[in-house]
Amino acid sequence: MEKKLGVYICKGCGIGEALDIEKLEKKVPPKVKICKSHPIMCSPEGIELIKQGIAGEEGVNTVVIAACSRRVLYDVFDFGPVIVERVNLREGVVWSHKPEEKRMTGGEEGEGPRVDELIQEMAEDYLRMGMAEAERVLPPEPYKETIDKKIMVMGGGITGLSAALEVAKVGYEATVIEKGPQVGGFAVKMRKQTPSSYPYEDLQEPVIQQIIKEAEAHPKIEIRTGLEVARIAGSPGLFDVTFKQAGTKSKWDIPEPVEVDEGAEAPPQPPDADKATPEDPANILAKDTDADRFGAIVLATGWKPWEPQEQGAAEEPKEGEEPPKEGEEPEPKEEGPNYEHLGLGKFPDVITNVALEEMAAKGKILRPSDGKPAASVAFVQCPGQGTDEDFPYASSITSMVALKQAKYVREDGGDDTKAYIFYQHMRTPGQNEYFYKSAQQDDGIFLTKGDVVSVSQNGDGLVLEANDTLLGENIKVSADMVVLGTGMVPITRDEPVLNFAYRQGAGFRDLDLFDGYPDSNFICFPYETRRTGIYAAGCARRAMGIQECIEDAAGAVLKAIQCLESAHRGVSVHPRSGDMTFPDFFFQRCTQCKRCTEECPFGALDDDEKGTPLPNPTRCRRCGTCMGACPERIVGFADYNIDSIGSMVKAIEVPEDDDENLRVLVLACENDAYPAFDMVGLHRLSYSPLVRIIPVRCLGSVNVVWIKDALSKGIDGIMTIGCKFGDDYQCHFIKGSELLDIRMDKIGEALKSLALEKERVQQVQIAIDEYDKIPGIIEEFMETIQGVGPNPFKGF
Amino acid sequence: MANSYWVEPDVKFVRQLKTMGGDTLKKCYQCATCSVVCPISPEERPFPRKEMIAAQWGLKDKLVGNMDVWLCHQCNDCSTYCPRGAKPGDILNAVRGMTITEYAWPGWLGKIVPDARFWWLLLAIPIAIFLVLLGATGYLKIPEGEIEFAKFFPTLLVDLVFVPLATLWIPLTFGIGISRFMKAIHNNAVAEGKAKRNDLNIPDFLKSLVCTIPTILSHSKFSQCTANKDRYLAHLLVLFSFAGLFVVTNIFFVALYILQLPGPYSQANPVKIFANLNAIALLVGVILMISNRLKDRGPNVGKGSYFDWSLILLVLGLVATGGLSELTRLAHLPSIAYPMYFAHLVFVFCLFAYLPFSKLAHLVYRTLAMAYSRYALREPCE
Structure with missing residues (x-):
């Protein structure tokens, strides 16, 4: 043109x-x-x-x-x-x-x-x-494909069914896949649910049966039980999903995931993935008539109760088992501490809150040991032992459940029945405070903060000891039963669940950053996962109550619909919503190093038969990380590419032989850093006029060639300014700023070989509200550059 | 752990406390605002925060034998500032009521005095005694001529009732209650580390008692209240007028039996003038108390329960019938004056006979607790 x-x-x-x-x-x-x-x-x-x-x-x-x-x-x-x-x-x-x-x-x-x-x-x-x-x-021209707009909902609990209803009510079709023999999830095992409406004081009848009825009757909802997902191939709008009977193996199961170390040098060619699969999954819909195509997926697989280990299970190696070798750490048990002092597994009358709920739903609360009614029940919310930690995965839901179950105890027994709650944190956010108050005002519910030291047998019953209570001393109480407030573990922590046939593996990546929750960024981007087209809702996303799950389902469904409609129009989903561009690969020059494949935060690239990256455009979120990663510089977008930014760098006029008039290039992430620079202007703050700023889609898209170009042109210093990375990352594309940091490390060595100072190139992490720090950051960098002096390559 | 306190919550006690004016006790969430705003709470182990959780947990043993509940003067600064609408001041008041009941002897009387269902019985007892006494001696009629109460109810008969009441009944019943109470607060203070000495030494205790008197007479604790500072004057008037009337009664007792000077006495008699002034002060004091109770200090703060109101109304009845018998006597209205005098004696009987069981017992319990607090070095002598 x-x-x-x-x-x-x-x-x-x-x-x-x-x-x-x-x-x-x-x-x-x-x-x-x-x-x-x-x-x-x-x-x-x-x-x-x-x-x-x-x-x-x-x-x-x-x-x-x-x-x-x-x-x-x-x-x-x-x-x-x-x-x-x-x-x-x-x-x-x-x-x-x-x-x-x-x-x-x-x-x-x-x-x-x-x-x-x-x-x-x-x-x-x-x-x-x-x-x-x-x-x-x-x-840009949008990449359009003929897509399917059906939505798959994984999990038939309260969230899944609510999601299916939301999907159906806006006119789309939903298929609910439930692993168990029937739908309803844990909600059907509950006696009552915590209040969801004014005055937020009294327990409510569970709404699940009503929702099951509605979902089953809806013509746009298909419910399939006893099934698991064997494999999800394809991309948003084109997810080809193969099912299998729950708990079985299938010929469509995906092979063991290929372990990848992000940011590292290209690993050796992985073994041909297809060899491990008994049957070639290509054109799967034709081969497996039970398979189906979906546009987007709502992940509502929920939770499982956190369970302490059985007593003494982890202590000594069993007979015949080799003791761990010297210097070799024994495999840590995944469930963590077992809290032996609380007597779970040792005394039959010590149970978890999940067990109590199931018991309460079936009838009165009775002691497991002798079947007698429990006249006093102690709820323990935290393992104690001198820390104020709660049980793993405990949350405000755990607090609410303890209050709810204390009310059951009082409902079932006489006027003199007692329920104790020992907590370190009583979390009842928002309107739930009213529920807390109503429980607190029950004559027979006794609440105290306290460090539970032990639970032991005392004649017929149990005795619980707690230190540092609100009563101002260490106390003992006798109880017929002790209930431990264990938390809710997302299913995604331990199982891939979705079984992606993706190059980057069957499950989500970096799950440990979020304790196994599949979020991409819990605060900034609710529902989004690191796999485009998969939106998490309900307890898969975080522990929540029934009402919240219902509302959460609606949120995830809206995201899912946005996604498939965006795929339909050939545009990007959040955060570059509506972007029509997509990365173009000039494959003739591809060396199959697979940096793009590995670095893509969303797993958008698979391998083709020859091992060349295979783009899946609707998985892509257009961050440009592939473009930044590519050493051959063969990746680019119509309106954003190596050349477009490179030519901007080259367009900067660098004064020669002028020690005062230096030039500094800033590559600023357009999500946080560039807006922050605009805010500097809005607030009439000022920074050095020697700086030239170029906005980039994400620091992940910064190709080191731009930095080399700038330095060889005589630019004295380069700053890349982007989002925070690490545990509390704020990168809109999850990994971008972190990946650039790794690339920059390497560039430091390259600079050294050119006899250029490492300080000339610096990466800064900034949040959008930190605009006031920008003048200081620039000034400091200018001083550094003045310290090292002008770029010796000026004028070459 | 050997030093753990074995907690046995008493749900019944919680319910009882609620009916005694502690209805809001479960609302407390232990933020301790109350202990911070209280102007008279000691710095170490201050009340009422710790009493509030003990009340919520139904820990009777931590409350009824607790001297701290008596150090509280129900200013209700705590209730005014409580962010949850709990009323610590009123709850401690309820605990005090239950303490009186707890240590009362005989126990059944301790239970029926604070029980609103039995008010009629408490009045019926003196009425029955007086009717029997007057009937048996043939006095049960309105006498003719100049009004002289002795003609209607001979002084000897009055004293036949009141002298044993004052010299036998009260010392016996109250003595038992007091000794139980003292033991309890001492043990509790030692156990909870509120006392800086573990012994109970009578001469030292008496010294503390003496140093407590100025505090009581000056009402210096009441004067530190903010939310309920009006109570200072009301309580002062009532206390001093009672003291004055007690003095008057003794003077006339001496006049009658030793100097052989039977009444009625001239209105110009200085003792009579003093008595009338005290009666007026008592009337003003009790009316102030009523109006203070009815004042709005936040939702239901300081309104009190039957236990409080029964004493206030008794005192009101006492002063009203006393005043009216005098006025109607001077107005020569025998048909009103004599029954009024009868009613007055009924009220006086109630005041005396139920002293160890009614709210009036606080006169002694609070004094002893305040003295003990000084004895145990919890508070300094002023």
């Missing part, structure tokens, strides 16, 4: 006063068809001016608008198929610098260049960079 550029410079919002617009216009090369300025470019007259250029004889098809940030007024500057390039003069230049200060730089003598001149240079650079980028981008 032949580019016909039109450059439009806005003089509004202080740009005209701060900059010499005429001088700026002179920098536009003559081959540009139109170069115009306007006092207010976003006004109807300004827009008309641009439209004239597009419709007129010049036939402008690429518009470069030098005005405000690309993050604002994008709807005003939308001219249909015309490429629009925005040059950020407002937030990025005039608002974030002080052009009115016409003083000299360079210490007290003021021998350096004048500040207003530096700012003019900055604007000129940005304009050149904008034009350079505009030359190298193409209008």
